Amino acid sequence: MEDSARRQDMTGRQEERPGQGESDAEPARLLAEPRGGVPPVIDDAQGFARACRELSQERGPLAADAERASGFRYGHDDYLVQFKRGSSDIFLLDPQALNRAGCDWDDFNRAVDGAQWIIHDSPQDLPGFHDLGMKPSSLFDTELTARMLNLRHFGLSAVTEHFLGLSLAKEHSAADWSHRPLPRDWRNYAALDVELLVPLRERMLLELERQGKEEWARQEFVWLLDKRSQRKPRPEQPWRHLSQISTLRKDRRGLAVARALWTKREELGREYDIAPSLLLTDRSIIAAAQAKPRNAAQFRAIRSLNERVRIHAGGEQDRMFERYAPIQRKVRPTVWRETILEALDLPADELPVGPKPQADQSNAPKSMQVWRQRHPERMARLEAARKTVARIGQETNTPVDVLIKPKYLRNLCWTDEPGKRDVADFLEEQGARPWQVSLLSESLSRAIM
Template sequence: MEASRSTPARTSRHGPDSSDPPSTSTRTQPLTDPRQEPRLQTEPRGGVPDVTDTIAGYHRACEALASASGSLAADAERASGFRYGHEDWLIQFKREGAGIFLLDPVALTRAGVDWNQFNGAVGDATWILHDAMMDLPGFADLGLRPRRLFDTEMAARLLGLHRFGLAAVTEHYLGITLAKEHSAADWSYRPLPRDWRNYAALDVELLIELERLMRADLERHGKTGWAEEEFSHILAEGTSGVPRHEHPVPWLRISHITRLARDRRGLAVARALWTRRDELARSYDIAPTLLLSDASIIEAAERKPRNAREFRAVRSLNERVRIHTGGEQDKMFERYAPIQRAVKPSVWKTAIQEALALPPRDLPSMPAGGCANDAEANAPRAMRLWDRRPERRERLQRVRRVINQIAEDTRTPAEVIIKPQIIRNLCWTDDPAGRDVDAFLREQGARDWQVALIAASVSRAIL
């Protein structure tokens, strides 16, 4: 039975209204005894696999996966924080009857493999991923095309788990905690150490068991239809080839850029440094923050050094970026020291001088409303702006109370029932009472189950 047609027993009410609706938990019961300590799984049951980076090995992997059955557990690793791009440097798969495979997509692509052979090998199997939007774009870039999806993170959110990271979900359903120590590793490093391969293999080790248990839980709570709509939406979004959340003015994403909101000359310095940093990072294939930190950009923009002495006083512009974690990551970062040393401080000095020499008409300014880091927002998030329009604020509060009540009645987190920004956009319009709420929600990206669940109640609330 669809959850939209049923009303589970109600739980306690939410507290006072806040800037975003609070989460409501679906009180799913763990399938293991909560009094027992979770078991630590340190390695895959079938052992730690090697990395497949040859055409012959790839063919063997495809043959094994084709002869196996059931869903396909999948994951990918990137070199975020080390490399400029976001391409996959390792992809992991598991299927019952075939075991785990670790594939090197960069080496295999260079070797000329046909990724359609992989698509044919797994056919219409459901791909199980955790937080699929992180990995689907990379799979699509390679030419891998899942036909069906089960996202264990989205399932956990729909079921109202308080923690929905992979380790937390495996603890909840299986009583197993995974040994996870290399999440921030430089996955472009070769050869991959055994510990890293072990970490990568554990990411797919338990996904097949999780899918079975979570499907049963979704069915038990009447949310199977909701989940399937969400999975279809995620799959379409993740494989569309359209970049997610691409900011129309990327340099405005500098951390703490709002400190320069009223300083147009400072904004010009920040823009110049960001632009030069991005050009160099792209050409050297290195993470931009390993060349110059955002904090250094903000400091330079505030101080605006106009001569050699003032420039030298901004130490961060004259020193190589060093990352100190106290662990093995330090050695990974040191691999990029030659590139860092190749970028001389004079590069930043020139960029600053050019920005300081701009005529006033060419100076940038902060977007109205200060939403520098929210390219998607139409209605403001800051409640101080809503305070200036009390009728809109009251409307927003009424709708939020309705959403919170539905969240309680269906035992589903409010932010899963509807994206908070959609509700803000609706309530910020001049004449929401004259709107077709169903059509508005769909135009804003709401799924059918969400519209069916809330449209009528929201329509009454905005009158």
């Protein structure tokens, strides 16, 4: 099929102006399967070599995606990576099996060298690609582009519907992608994630050009590829990120229980390769830290410590979680009881203390209550700055959180001497891209004076 005819058939609405309003668009057609059918999973060296060979023979950008097993397995490893380039087949690669088979991801890098990678929501997938040894040459993020173009909805199916008139069959986003063999409908879901990325990029490029945002997007993609490929460093005290940990406040003994249970849960999750939350929920940890059970009766009163975690999501997902019941049963309730008792017996000088104050006082607090009650002048400055950004957002048809990260704006206003601050230099130091500095610095300088 000729390229123009194929593009018209893929989009279904070639005559529509890219980026037009969703209210006057034709009803979307459902794309139930990829054009070439549902591909198999490649898990051996021979299949990997064939995929590299065929991708190397194509030209143009590379559609890419990845699936993990978050909520089921320990860590954030990729269990499936999907690629399509030009007129090639869609390739579903099992990276864990391919690593065991001794496949070299540098072979893949050479096969697609120079190709721009098209990814929807790249911060989710770039760290996993990096961990495997993949090295994208350049990036086009369709999710960020949708936000930059001020679409109301920016999930992949909503974006393909807006630009291409096609919605995607999406039912397995929270599946356990470590399960093998992968059912046909799961493979179909994974393949659809890359089926339309190339024509979607073409339409989005046209709309970026129409709105004068091509250079903005280019700078954002360079920044994402540089900053988001590697995983964020782990916090110094990760257990303090437990849900509802603030309820313990200054209860140092309760904090010790929470810390001990989190640490034991993490250790067991790593040992059994299971999501720690399937061994003990955050809610159970906080309940134990508040109750501080010392005897068997008090421990039994906290039911969640004595029963294995059950997830009630409905239907197929419940069955997926039930596959992990044998591992859950290996961890007996006595493990949690012993861990709690050890924390309760710690000497006072080993109990947790409050987090260390930030050395960098330029990091502004998130709580607006602190601003209003303790720093009304700074609050007035922040409100003026926000109004300025909102106005520029309206003028450029761009969401304010794309124009500038809220943290940068708070930090900018967190000073008693705004007249001595060079706004352009400050935004650059914070991490703002050149297009943001150029667009905002002069107006913000006037607003905070």
